[in-house]
Amino acid sequence: MRIETLGLVMTKYDDRRSNTFLVLWTLSVMAATAAFLFYLAVRVESMEYGYELGRAYNEVSRLREVERVMELEEAAHNTPERIDLIARTLFFMEEPQKERVVGAGKDPRVGSETGDEEAVAQGSVP
DSSP: OEEEETTEEEEOOOOHHHHHHHHHHHHHHHHHHHHHHHHHHHHHHHHHHHHHHHHHHHHHHHHHHHHHHHHHHHHHHTSHHHHHHHHHHTSOOOOOOGGGOOOOSSOTTSOTTTOOHHHHHHTOOO
């Protein structure tokens, strides 16, 4: 289509096609940007989960080590030597004298049906 004014010949530009292209191009750029931002958000969140999982594994490892140390301490505190040391130092206990020890009768683990009362009295039966 030609427009003639003042002796100049101008061609009217049909910009409907360029508007369609511009709209589609803008929409595609916006869609690509949105997809990239979504990818970044998912990537960052997965990395945060990975760091959180690593911290949880470290905490579990630390707690296992603490549990192992506590078990060793418990075993050390329950030894007869440790109990004897605490009794003598903290509670000022000592071995009883022979005249203070009173027999309690037959050993309940050994019944009269075995006939080993003499062995129990002599201390040879556990």
